Amino acid sequence: MDIDNNDNAISNILSVLLIVIIVTILASITALYVYSYLQDLNRPYLVEISVNRIDTTTIQILNCGGPDSVNLDSSVPNQYPFIVTIDGHENFYIPPTKLTNDVGSYGNYHAVNGQNVIVTGLFKDGKKQILYQGVV
Structure with missing residues (x-):
């Protein structure tokens, strides 16, 4: 009686498991890199600015606050x-008016009807963001 010792099945299973483990580790590393990169994207700051006309030559810009006004x-x-x-x-x-980072602060500015007004915020991390743009 001749007995065949065929151990090929074991090596096939181990090789498939090894490939699955390697692919899973590589996918995890790739996902970690991609998600950490996505978190570095610039999110807009949320600060509300209100612009109102006081008279024909003067506008008032009001800091209404927002979650990022502290920044x-x-x-x-x-x-x-x-x-x-x-x-x-x-x-x-x-x-004597001045627009500061305090909520409720306001500044009066010379602007006639039809002029384009842009209010840019300066933030502690050195970034600038347009908070308001419009024609008044």
Whole structure:
């Protein structure tokens, strides 16, 4: 009686398991890299700005707050956390008003009807974001 010792089945099963384990590890590493990269994407800051016309030559810009208003940068002396641009020119508030990172603060600015107003926020991480753009 001749007995065949055929151990090929065991090596096939082990090779398939080894390939599955390697592919699973490579997929996990790839997914970890991709998801960590996606978390670094810039999310927009949420700060609400209201622009209202006071008279024919003056607008009022109000800081209404928002979850990211605490991230506005007010650490630079003599610089406020907002840049107000009216028809392409940077403007400064009309004293005694001033637009700061405090919720409820406001600034009055010279702007006639039909001018384009852009309010840009300056944030503590050095980024800038347009918070308001419109014609008033």
